Amino acid sequence: MENLIIYPENQKQLQILKSLLEEMKIKFKSEEQVEELQDWQKEKILKGIKDIKEGKFSSNDDVSQKARECIK
Incomplete structure (x- = not known):
C-alpha cells in the first residue's frame, strides 16, 4: 500500500483533513x-x-563466522 503526503495551504484545510481522517x-x-x-x-x-572512516568495522562475513563459532 502506498502512503500519501498532503500539503494543506492553510490551517482551515489542515483541520478539515484531520477531522476527515479521524x-x-x-x-x-x-x-x-x-x-x-x-x-x-x-x-x-x-x-x-x-x-x-577509520576502518574499525567487521564485514558481514566476519560477523557471521564469529556467530557460528559462538554456537558450536
Whole structure:
C-alpha cells in the first residue's frame, strides 16, 4: 500500500483533513509528532561513522563466522 503526503495551504484545510481522517479512522501523524533522535543516539551514530572512516568495522562475513563459532 502506498502512503500519501498532503500539503494543506492553510490551517482551515489542515483541520478539515484531520477531522476527515479521524472520522474515517485512518491513522496519521503530523510532522510535529515525529520524534527526533536523542543526543545519545546521535552520538552513537557519529561514533559509528567515525569508526567506519577509520576502518574499525567487521564485514558481514566476519560477523557471521564469529556467530557460528559462538554456537558450536
